[in-house]
Every structure is written in C-alpha cells, then in structure tokens.
Amino acid sequence: MGSPIEGTPIDGKAESKNDTTDALPGGMTRNHSNAARVARMPTDRYASEYNMRHNKRGMAIVFNHEHFDIPTLKSRTGTNVDCENLRHTLETLQFDVVVHKDLRLTDIHQKIENLANADHSEHDCLLISILSHGELGYIYAKDTHYKLENIWSFFTAPRCPTLAGKPKLFFIQACQGDRLDGGITLSRTETDSSDSQSMAYKIPIHADFLIAYSTIPGYYSWRNTTKGSWFMQCLCQELEQNGKKYDILTLLTFVCQRVAIDFESNTPDNPIMHQQKQIPCITTMLTRLLRFHEK
Template sequence: MDRRHKEILRRKRVELVLNLDPADVYDGLLSRGIFTNDMIDEIKSSGQRRDQARQLVKDLETRGSRAFPAFLECLHETGQHGLAELLETGDSAPVPVPLPVQPTVIPLSVPENRVDLKLPEIRVAPEKLIPLKPTPLPIAPNKNETEISRTSRTRKDSIQSYKMEASPSGICLLINNVEFDSASELKNRKGSDIDSEKLEQRFRALNFSVIVKRNLKYKQIRHELSVLAKMDHSEYDCCVVIILSHGTEASHNRFPGAVHGVDGPSVPVQIITNYLNGQNCPSLQGKPKLFFIQACGGGEKDTGFEVSPDEVQCTEVRLDEQVDAIPTSSSSDSLSMSDEPDARTTLPTPSDILVSYSTFPGYVSWRDTNKGSWYVETLDSILETNAATDDLATMLIMVNNEVSQISAKGLYKQMPGSFNFLRKLFYFHTLKT
C-alpha cells in the first residue's frame, strides 16, 4: 500500500474503530481478492466489533496498492459513506493557496516633451517593492502526524487477544494425586487437597467447567487425558489441565518434566500436552491450551543469593508468615519436597500452548502441609486479584516475583516459570458478581 494511504488509515484509525461495521465489508474485500477466507476468519476471531475493526484496518496496510481503493468502494457499497468521505478527504493532497503577490510597478519611459507628467505619483518607493518569490509562511504541523511520529513503537493493542466469549469458557481437568502406593516409595502429599480446593473454586469462578480427579495411577492419568481429547470442544474457547503430584525428570524434545501416578510410573509433560494438540484434538485447533503443573523440577534445593534491601519489596510479608507456618519439630514433613526435575526444550513446540511450572527445572517445589504449595497459593491469589484486568502472561510474572521472595526455614527459595507458546494475549472471561 502507498505510504500516503497508510498514513490516512493511521490518522483516521480512531474514527474507523469507533464507527466501522467490519461485517459489512468482508464479502466485498473477499470478492476483490484483498483478503482470503482464512484472513477474514482470523479477523473475526480477534474479538468484538471494535477489535475486528482495528485488526481489519491494520491488515489492510499489508495488502498492496489495491487495498485502499477497494476498501473505499466497499464502504460506499455498504452505505458507510461518511467513513468513505472521511478517507477520501484525507486522500486528497491539499492544494496550497498562493500568497497574494503584488507585481512590481515599472516606470514607463516618458518623452522629453511630456513634462506635464508627474512621475513621482507612479514611482514606487524601493522599500515597498514586493519580491516575486515571497518567503513561505511557516505551516503548523498536523496534530495527528505529530502523534504518529511519537507512537511509532508497537503498542499493546497491536497484539490480538484470544476469543473468550463462550460460557463456560471450556473444560478444566484437575488431577490431584495425594496418597501414593507404598511400592512407589513416594511420600503422601499432605496439603495438596488445599491446593485442589482452591484451584477448583478459582477456575469455576473464571467460567470453566471443572472436572476433579483424585489419586490417579499412571494409566488412569493417560485415560482421563484421552477422554478429554476426544470431547467436542467446538463450543468452547479454551482448555485447562492442572496436575498436582510428584514430579521427575524425563526424556523429551519439547516440554521438560514428568508427573507421577500414585502407583509410581510417570507421564512426561510432553505427552500430556500432545493429547490436546491440533492433530489429536481438532476441536481445539487455534485455541489456547493451558497447563499448570505443581510438581518438583528436581532434587536440588535453591538457597538463593544475597541482594540489597532495595531488591525485596517492602510489602512482602509472606517470608515471616511462611516461616511461622513451619512446625518447630525437626521433621521435614511440614514442608514436603514432593516433586522433581525437568529437562530443556530443544525443538520447536506446538502453538497455542502454555505450560506453567511451579519451579525451575532441576529444583524442588515447596509445599506447606497447612496452607498448600507456595505456587498454588500465590497463583490463586493473583488470579483472584488481577484476572479481570491483566493477561495471563503478565499474571504469571507476578506469581514468579511473589514466590521468589518466600523462604523455607529462612533459607531455601523457589522460582516458578513457564513455557509460553501462545500466539496472542490471553484474558480470562471473568464472571460478574
């Protein structure tokens, strides 16, 4: 598209977003070859009418020299003449108004015998001569053009958001492994029921249909994931899987880590995510798949490193509260290191997937038997406070920050993290109370 046309679209973007009905022009732009069906579907999935209008205008800028005039034709054809005239006015190059130029008066030659002529009356004083090429007056800069130059950086609204309009938003499968077989040599996970109850209530409040499964063996975990993958998610906009269990390392080429069944064997996180990819679950293609894993990333304890007082938020009081929650007995059961490590990603990962881990690969994940795990407690609190206003990636950074400032026994630390392969911003569809 011509630079001039791009500038017009950008200057008039506010009016277009407020007033354009994009649904009316889709067919016209499609028939003229400006957009394809896939591109129009992508625009439709960007959200409500204003979101679609904003995305349509942005996409027009990438569609070649024919896009602008074709858009004007579509506006006229659909009765949106006001918007068309708005753009046409902007399309017209302003015609400079010439400054009034007074010609220089040149004295005529006068015969010598015509002494009666009063030459001084027609002679122009030199200081009053007006130049033929007057100095142009300064032109005030166009306000919109000035704003464009200042806002050339990518803005947040240039990133699309996932459509989250279905009710319920989707299925949330919550697997809570608490009591492990003695043959597995894994301890029971005291306090995990507290995590399960918090997350069940939280995701119901976030407009999900929650399915809770407790104490699943290896094959049962895979069976429940298979059942979830075979469901028809066409009427939903999202899918969530939460697993609370012991964890371990696992061979992988995409997502690190694995979670144990109560009988001992573990299911790699990579396999867990594969159940819901586009090939195995077509009805979730292009839709966000969210996985939350409360499990250790390994057996190593993180003692952290010293920082200046300025690096610790003054409002953070959970350090003392967490220490107070630890029983004074010498037993380590009050804070169970109930999970294990992960590996590293090496190959490209499927899109529209986010996996949030309670701890950094290789390190333990702490859980208080009276309050639940640090990660779940913090995640629940952040979702409660911020889900109505912030996107998921931003909230997970908040979780990282808060958990990083907690200490076990005043010494050990924990750092959550996530593998984010979402293509758009993700906002929960919060229910109004």
C-alpha cells in the same frame, strides 16, 4: 514441487527460497506427514487477543495426587488445600472444573483421551493442572511416572481440532529435581534513587500452549502441609484478585514475583533445607494475549 525445507506460499506470495531446518543427518525428519489438515478458525488472523466470547469458558481438569503405590514416595500432605483453592478459583473464572484424585497412569490416559475426543467448539480454552511428585522430566501418577508430553500431546491441533487456535493451559505443581536454591540478598546502595484479517492461514500444531511449572528444571518445589504449595497459593491469589484484569502472562509474572519474594523454607531442624527459595518456570507457545473477560 519444492523440497520440504523451502519457503511455502503465504497470502499468495512465496517466502524466501533459502529457508531451511536444523534437520537430522541425511536430511531426515521425524515427521514425514504433509497431509492437509483444516480446523475452524476461532480468532481472526491478526487479532491481538484470543476469542474468549464462546458460550463456555471451557473445561478445567485437576489431577490431584496425595497417596502413591510407590514406597519411596511420601503422601503429599497439603495437596488437598491446593486442590480446593484451585477448584474455587477456576470456578470464579467460569471454568467447568472436574477433579480426579489419585489416579493410576492408565486411568489418567483414559480421562485425557476422552477429553481430547470431546467437542470443544463452544469453549474458549482448556486448562489442566497436575498436583503431584516429580523429578527432572517426569511427573508421578499413583503407580508410576510419565512425561508431561504424554498428556499435552493429545491436544495438538490434529488430534483435537476443536481446540485448534485456542489456548491450552497446563499448571504443574511438582518437583523437577532435588537441587536447592539458596537465593541471594539484594540490598539498596547509596547510588540507588528512591524514586484483522479473516483469510485462512496455517499455524504450527504445537501453537497456543502454555505450561507453567512450579519450579525450574532440576530443583525442588516447596509445599506447606497446612497452607498448600507456594506456587498454587500464589497462582490462586493472582487469579482471584486480577484474573479478569490482566492477561495471563502478566498474571504469571506476578505469580513468579510472589513466590520468589514472599516465600522461604522454614526447616531449622534441617539446616540444608532451611531458608531456601523457589522460582516458577513458564513455557509459552501462546500467539496472542489471553484475558479471562467476564462472560
């Protein structure tokens, strides 16, 4: 039997025997389990798009945080506008939407564990959105902070096999630090012109995730107290206008465009925070195009 870092047979043909890993010193790895795990194939092997023809679109869970037990965290005025806009938008895309307000971390974990243990066999996908305060690497529940990995790791293929091979989408409205983006002005110059196969196959357990953050690591995320956060405003606008027209990465590209171009902070009484910009950050492990076709 070959070593764990050698190529393994695919379609009956061995891949290169020279495959290796960036392993820990001494050849150790953090995951020593090689047990065979099998889940139902929801999409043909080389399909270009995810199968969105199940009986239901899927669950959409929104964790909305306005008030906190932590004295240093201010109430997030405007988040309820985000929450209601997002609920309406996701319902138009035929998601079954459930909103949880101001939960403590133990309650969040319980909701997530129950969701991961549910049967998603007849669902196209899963969507989870978190609206809260945050800092680099952490998001806040009502009573403490946690890493996003503590949420999405419940939905890896071995832990939630009925979502294996299906899209798992996370939309995060939260700061990722306290840095500011002053932006740069672009001006036109004189030189500018005006003008399938159905055979069984193995996938990584972390495949088919997409995580969209409202801002890049290290930076503030802006929220208007009456209209809601910049990111959620743009996300809802794009999903409502083009959610059944474009694939999700195209949609999120236009969300980034809207946030980047259409918004600038307006705090003239605080010059340091005035006229600042923001750009969302998309992390994708999707393996196919995702479109919310009409059911």
